[in-house]
Amino acid sequence: MFGKLFTRSASGRATVHVEPFGWTFEVEAGQTILQAALARGLPWPSRCRVGSCTTCRCCLLAGDVRTLTDASYVLSREQLANRVILACQSQPRGSVRVHLDRAAATLRRDADPSAAAADASVPAA
Numbered sequence: 001m002f003g004k005l006f007t008r009s010a011s012g013r014a015t016v017h018v019e020p021f022g023w024t025f026e027v028e029a030g031q032t033i034l035q036a037a038l039a040r041g042l043p044w045p046s047r048c049r050v051g052s053c054t055t056c057r058c059c060l061l062a063g064d065v066r067t068l069t070d071a072s073y074v075l076s077r078e079q080l081a082n083r084v085i086l087a088c089q090s091q092p093r094g095s096v097r098v099h100l101d102r103a104a105a106t107l108r109r110d111a112d113p114s115a116a117a118a119d120a121s122v123p124a125a
């Protein structure tokens with residue numbers, strides 16, 4: 001079941017499902033989860049965008065990602081064991097389901113999470 005659910009489409013896109021917000025958005029081949037989320041206007045927390053601040057971290061609940069940099073320098077053993085990933089350094093290998101801390105995702109005051117959630121459910125053109 002999961003093999004089919006968490007594979008990339010023929011177009012190379014993958015789908016990211018974000019809990020507890022219910023956001024669902026497409027990630028193009030070569031794009032990171034953070035890049036795709038920000039392109040949709042989602043209030044995903046981020047600062048450095050190069051894998052050093054851990055602001056974009058989330059927990060990988062299902063699926064697999066390709067990591068662009070070694071996160072073991074910035075994440076603890078416990079975080080790594082609990083499948084914490086850096087969204088700015090993670091490209092989905094197929095569709096994935098992640099958990100983003102609700103408090104962290106509301107840090108940006110210039111974003112409207114309700115509007116972003118509505119936009120996120122619209123498939124990419």
Ligand code: FES
Pocket residue numbers: 045046047048049050051052053054055056057086087088089
């Ligand atoms: S934004 Fe800094 S580690 Fe991802």
